[in-house]
Amino acid sequence: IGAGSFGRVFLARRRSDGKLFAVKVVDISAMDGKxxxxxxxxxxxxxxxxxxxxxxxxxxxxxxxxxxSGGSGGRGGYGKPRELRIVMEYVSRGDLGERVKEIAKMRGNNGRNVPGSGVTCGGGGSLTEDEVMSYFTQIALALRHLHRKGILHRDLKLANVFVNEGEDGQDVVKLGDFGISKVLASQTGFCNTVVGTPYYLSPEMCMGRRYDAKSDVWALGCVLYELCNDGAHAFEGKSLPALVMNILKGRFTPLSRARFGRDVRELQTSLLALEPGRRPSVDDALRSPAARACLTRLATRGASATRARGDDGGVVADAEPGCSPGSSLREEARRVLEELGTPATAPEARPS
Known part of the structure; x- marks a missing residue:
């Protein structure tokens, strides 16, 4: 169901109950040390x-x-292991970038192209504000979980966010691809190594400065921009130096006032503040009116989303303190609202 430089991803079915899993088979024999x-x-x-x-x-x-192929001998015989096989949750709706294009294609278009997608879409094919904020808020919840563990993702982008079908039929976001994530010694630690995808690099990374969780927040702002604009990047450039210059100067086209309310526009602008200290933390982003209203909708919608389950089909037993084992998205939204001091109530009306 997928392939990369060093391996492939297979869809596997567990014989005991028919449950589907994704198995990432990586050819480690062809890899360098990095x-x-x-x-x-x-x-x-x-x-x-x-x-x-x-x-x-x-x-x-x-x-x-x-x-x-499933054989125990294969190319390696009885010698040194050649493959690493990682068994993970199967996400049925692909990555979020492809999902956005799929939705846009289904809804029609007004003649504007998504760069590199081969799909024409625009006003008629755009995500609604509620859909944008649902995806964004779920990504922010995942990022909050990482940051509370002292982990920087460092490669947040639509292609590394996956989409599953919830028990209520709605999309549930799943953050993945942690190959270049960094575990810090503390939640206030910094990194120095420049990694990630150029379109999402923060200004401090472009300048070779130390960076922390606020660089993930910058990437989150880039992702929000793309969700609002059918996948178009916030920052473009005909060359890498031109792209970096646009990032350093904060040159991006503002969100449409006709399509997005003030709360969403202000949130997106704050996430792309040039100075890390002026960007909100993930918690502060979730406290914003636009995200708080979405959290309330997630916390009060009719059916719970997919539940994280262990190999025995039961709920997981190793959830972090404060995140109940097997907690659904609805339960998680309720818990976070309480922790942020904004318990679930009826969604607020959004200002225009």
Missing amino acids: SRAETKNEVDVLKMLSHPNVVRYHEAALARGGGG
């Missing part, structure tokens, strides 16, 4: 996380090879 470290890092980070909006890790094992 790539091996990133693969190990992804497994280590996944083991630390348990949240309704994070792709659920189940187990990992080394194998001697066989290219995913």
Whole structure:
């Protein structure tokens, strides 16, 4: 169901109950030291996380090879292991970038192209403000979980956010791809290594300065912009230096006043503040009127979303303190609202 530089992802069915899983088969024999470290890092980070909006890790094992065919001998015979097989939650609706294009295509278009998508879409194919904020708020909840664990994602983008079908039929966001995530010694720690996708690099990363969770917040602002604009990047450039210059100067086209209310526009602008200290934390972003209203909708909607489950089909037993085992998205939204001092009430009317 997917392929990359060093491996493929297979859809697997558990014989005992028919449950579907995604199995990432990575050819570690072809990797250099850096790539091996990133693969190990992804497994280590996944083991630390348990949240309704994070792709659920189940187990990992080394194998001697066989290219995913299921044979125990394969290319490696009885020698050194050649493959790492990571068993994860299967997400049925692909990544969020593709999901946005799919929705836009289904709804029609007004002749504006999404760069590089091959799909024409625009006003008629755009996500509604409520849909944008539902995706954004769920991503923010996942990022909050990471930051509370002292983890920086460092490669937040639509292609690394996946979408599952909830028990109520609505989209449930799942943050994934933790290959270059960084576990800090403390929640106030900093990083120095420049990593990630250029379109989402924060100004401090572009300048080679130390950075912290506020760089993830910058990327979150880029993601919000793309959700509002059918996948178009906030920052563009004909070359990498031109792109970096636009990032450093904060040059992006403001969100449409006709399509988005003041609360969403102000939230997006605050996330892309050039100075890290002027950007909100993820908690502050979730306290914003637009996100708070969405959290309230998530906390009060009729059916719970997908539940994180363990290998035995039961709820997970290793959720972080404060995040109840097997908590649904609805339960998580309620808990976060209480922690932020804004308990669930009827959604507020959005100013124009």
